[in-house]
Amino acid sequence: MPPRTYEHPAIDEIAIPRVLFALSEPLRLNMVRMLAERGEVDSIDLGPDLPRSTLTHHTSLLRESGVVFVRAEGRKCMIRLRDEDLEARFPGLLGTVLAGYEDDDA
Template structure:
């Protein structure tokens, strides 16, 4: 199964920021930054399965994540290196701010 993921060169900063404007999506990005590639169900962000799926779709369509099928599971990974190349420092800043807001230690870069 193939999932539509944009070429990051075609993604605008506004699209990335819009995807990151929701606290649930920021929580998902934080989870993926810590865990690495994970199944969608592994990210417990306190919303229903359908809502979680919607948030994963928004992140994928914005170019922030990559999704691949493995059997009946959908594995999602943060496109950290690609996003860093296109928007240097953006994810580091977003993750640091999210961690500070949550009162936690920084996520490894």
């Protein structure tokens, strides 16, 4: 039995306002940018300097809005973009947002 499981919205439950809100936060947008570059990533790499509870807060929000998929791996948790689902639901959105975001790291 899986120790930690994560709820994810189905593709057709992904709503534009929630996605935009999730991406409107610079911290989270940086996370998404990193995920787009690296593929699946250990959650801690998304914010090595952040308090853990803050990191959980943001990754949960990204997950609940349908932007990322989360799975437990041992005691870590691995995160990856739901880029195919997002592409199916809102074609071009992710690419456009990331293309328009040539900013500094965090």
